[in-house]
Amino acid sequence: MVRLIAGLVGLFFSGMLLISFVTGAYTAVTEPATPTVESRFHKHPKKVSFKHDGPFGHYDKAQLQRGLKVYAEVCSACHSLNQIAFRNFEDLGYSEDEVKAIAKGWKTEVPSINPETGEPATRPGLPSDKIPAPFANETAARAANNNALPPDLSLMTKARHNGTAYVYSLLTGYQPVPASLPKENRPGTGLHYNPYFANLNLAMAPPLTGDDQVTFDDGTKATKEQMAKDVAAFLTWTAEPKMEARKTAGWASLVFLIIFTALTYLSYRTIWADKKH
Structure with a gap:
């Protein structure tokens, strides 16, 4: 008797599952979802290849060093990198002395306390310090960025689908607003059209504005595409430093x-x- 009841219960739930599946499939065919403006204009990341791609891939340390320079001279003005310490840069091929020099010469000093007065102060960075944030707190960050909060970039390539290509596409994807874009979806004051961003309108102004915005130590030509690719690879390393x-x-x-x-x-x-x- 128990087996009969159990069988009937299982049959009932299997029937309900089948009915739900058939009903959902019928609805999807007869009443297709109306595409949103975002889905019509939003683009998937560009196809771009890196040496660290694939099961045998490995980081290109020269590229990572160039990416660090792009971050330090361009991105760090707004974006933090609070999961990375200066000493981690040794993994990019820098010597201990070079890491000390990078930490000491970083444009934002490390928050500290004056030992004589007990008052807040700043000091040059040490290899053991985390990368200092460009703003003291969220309020200061929003005040300097039209009330938009620049996200921390430490794990950005892990937080976005196809993250490395996404970062590259976003940095090189700023475009004029299409004439067919509805008025209500056009960027307002302080916003910029970028089809690689989910809702098309991005508060961040184009950070890479042209060639030779930075000077690479290895002599590589700093085109906009090269800088975008290098910093995308660098941010992949910050998110997955142990990938190799x-x-x-x-x-x-x-x-x-x-x-x-x-x-x-x-x-x-x-x-x-x-x-x-």
């Missing part, structure tokens, strides 16, 4: 599993070789 180690561990684990499987199979054949079926 993770890939190496993954391949080592895969090789181990293959060898273990082969040894297990050979052991099975050896143990059962003289057994009759």
Whole structure:
């Protein structure tokens, strides 16, 4: 009796699931969703390749150093990088002395306390310090950016789908407002049209305004596209600094599993070789 009731209950729920599926499919076909303005004008990230792409990819340290320079001279005016310490830059190929120089020469000093007066003060950075934020607090950040809060960039490429390409596309994607864009969706005061941004209108003005905005130490031509690509790679590193180690561990684990499987199979054949079926 219990099995009969259980079977009937299962049949009932299976029937309801089937009815819901058929009803939903019918509605989707007969009453398709009306596309929104955002979906009509919004673009997916551009196709762009990096050396760290794919299972065998690895970071290009020269590119990461160029990306750091773009961040330091352009992006850091508004955006923080509060998950990264100066000493982490050694992973980009800088020596200990070079990291000390970068920390000491950073344009925003580190908040501190005057030991003599106990009053708030600032001091030059040390390798152990996190990258100082450009603003003292959220209120100051909004006041300097038309009430918009510039997001922290430490994990930005992890927070967005296809994040590296998204950052590159956003930085190179500012365009004139299309004539067909409805009036109510046109950017208002202090906003800028960018089809790679979800709602099309971005409070951030184009940060990369032309070529040679920075000077790369390795002599690479600082075109707008090159700067955007380099800083996108750098922000991928800030979000996944251990990516190379993770890939190496993954391949080592895969090789181990293959060898273990082969040894297990050979052991099975050896143990059962003289057994009759």
